[in-house]
Amino acid sequence: MTPFAARIRQMRRARGVTQKEMAAALGVSPAYLSALEHGRRSPPNWAMVQKIIGYFNVIWDEADELQRLATLSHPRVVVDTAGLPDKATALANLIARHIAELDEEELTRLFDELEGILEKKRKVTE
Known part of the structure; x- marks a missing residue:
């Protein structure tokens, strides 16, 4: 869902x-x-x-x-990492392979952490 x-x-x-x-x-x-x-x-x-x-x-x-x-709700996500650092591709593939193994708490923690990082980046560029 x-x-x-x-x-x-x-x-x-x-x-x-x-x-x-x-x-x-x-x-x-x-x-x-x-x-x-x-x-x-x-x-x-x-x-x-x-x-x-x-x-x-x-x-x-x-x-x-x-x-x-x-x-935020496309059920089939495609991540294009062409031209990005190798860690970007590795991260996208790691998530794709293991997302079904994460429980609600783990997903929330990862989501919140990433959102926090991105929010800090937005504030720096403003």
């Missing part, structure tokens, strides 16, 4: 809405919505994310968060 899929499912269930009802309101098939919620589809495009935001009637921070999650 992707971060976007988990959030959409949580929002839908919290409101007591079925996939069939939500799919009809969005103008998509229940099969599409099910695949989206299970992370078996690419993230929705901007227009679909906007429909979902409108459907749940969320604004500001929550709408921004849904858009951010959609950009």
